[in-house]
Amino acid sequence: MGLLQQGQWVDQWYDTGKSEGKFEREAARFRHWVTADGNAGPAGDSGFKAEAGRYHLYVSLACPWAHRTLIFRTLKNLESLIAVTVVEPHMLENGWEFAGPGQSHNARHIHGAEAEPLYGKDYLYQLYLQAAADYSGRVTVPVLWDKQQNTIVSNESADIIRMFNSAFNHLTGNSQDYYPNPLRSEIDALNERIYHNINNGVYRAGFATSQQAYEQAFDDVFNTLDWLEQRLCEQRYLTGSKLTEADWRLFTTLIRFDAVYHGHFKTNRQRLADYPQLSAYVRDLYQQPGVAATVNFEHIKQHYYYSHGEINPTRIVPKGPLQDFSLSHQRHRLDN
Numbered sequence: 398m399g400l401l402q403q404g405q406w407v408d409q410w411y412d413t414g415k416s417e418g419k420f421e422r423e424a425a426r427f428r429h430w431v432t433a434d435g436n437a438g439p440a441g442d443s444g445f446k447a448e449a450g451r452y453h454l455y456v457s458l459a460c461p462w463a464h465r466t467l468i469f470r471t472l473k474n475l476e477s478l479i480a481v482t483v484v485e486p487h488m489l490e491n492g493w494e495f496a497g498p499g500q501s502h503n504a505r506h507i508h509g510a511e512a513e514p515l516y517g518k519d520y521l522y523q524l525y526l527q528a529a530a531d532y533s534g535r536v537t538v539p540v541l542w543d544k545q546q547n548t549i550v551s552n553e554s555a556d557i558i559r560m561f562n563s564a565f566n567h568l569t570g571n572s573q574d575y576y577p578n579p580l581r582s583e584i585d586a587l588n589e590r591i592y593h594n595i596n597n598g599v600y601r602a603g604f605a606t607s608q609q610a611y612e613q614a615f616d617d618v619f620n621t622l623d624w625l626e627q628r629l630c631e632q633r634y635l636t637g638s639k640l641t642e643a644d645w646r647l648f649t650t651l652i653r654f655d656a657v658y659h660g661h662f663k664t665n666r667q668r669l670a671d672y673p674q675l676s677a678y679v680r681d682l683y684q685q686p687g688v689a690a691t692v693n694f695e696h697i698k699q700h701y702y703y704s705h706g707e708i709n710p711t712r713i714v715p716k717g718p719l720q721d722f723s724l725s726h727q728r729h730r731l732d733n
């Protein structure tokens with residue numbers, strides 16, 4: 398694992414020394430927006446018009462942030478408009494790698510990972526350098542790439558799912574809206590709380606290097622799961638009867654919870670399976686059309702347990718847990 402410093406790749410684990418053992422996630426740097434007409438979006442430059450075949454999405458099937466973008470690509474019928482490439486799950490001294498001859502000797506090819514189709518790159522950081530030769534910062538998935546300008550449109554999943562939600566509607570005819578105007582302030586408030594305490598909360602627990610930072614994150618995770626469990630007793634989804642962006646952002650962390658975060662990141666007060674509402678809710682989302690195909694536990698487990706040598710030096714990947722997200726969820730009873 399590493400990062401780019403003024404265009405040079407440096408193999409380096411997260412530095413928590415300056416923050417009392419707390420893991421602090423770096424903000425994404427590429428923040429342009431694809432819009433229907435190519436005018437500038439909420440951030441970045443203009444010139445990124447929604448067009449079939451123009452953009453390419455790079456993801457890891459392991460990564461909860463990249464997973465959001467894959468789900469939106471499916472929900473919004475963008476598969477034929479935006480092609481996708483899946484990186485290898487093992488993220489080692491060269492960071493994210495593509496399948497193929499350049500793979501580092503430590504990495505093992507896992508079924509489903511692909512070669513880089515546009516330029517034949519070996520590593521994701523090489524694409525970052527193609528976009529910005531002097532780039533400094535972490536090299537993360539997802540990446541939305543523009544084949545016309547040969548650059549990164551965005552490496553922020555929260556922005557990419559908003560683009561997918563609306564920018565291509567005129568091309569797909571799919572106007573399903575996961576961020577509808579009347580619910581925006583409620584969705585924003587949910588996202589804020591869930592990002593800090595759940596999505597990034599599990600990472601704050603797992604990557605903490607002080608007992609205090611770990612315990613704070615642990616409490617944030619479980620206090621928030623308790624609150625969500627309560628909320629989901631009365632209503633099918635987070636804002637009520639409509640599935641929104643807030644649900645999908647929560648889903649990608651919850652689906653990984655028992656397989657990875659509970660053990661590897663030590664968020665082990667309870668399993669997700671011990672929360673009746675939350676576990677049925679996750680099954681409900683998993684069973685929405687097209688979503689199950691975006692979930693790959695081989696990539697998820699291989700990534701976390703194998704890549705984080707600081708946390709799991711033996712790199713043994715656990716065989717369990719046994720779980721079946723296709724079981725009945727009974728949450729239709731909450732529809733009104």
Ligand SMILES: N[C@@H](CCC(=O)N[C@@H](CS)C(=O)NCC(=O)O)C(=O)O
Pocket residue numbers: 398399424425459460461462463535536537538539552553554555
């Ligand atoms: N803010 C980014 C975060 C993405 C992110 O942190 N992805 C992780 C994988 S789960 C990554 O690529 N990490 C590599 C690193 O930190 O070096 C987003 O939501 O798109």
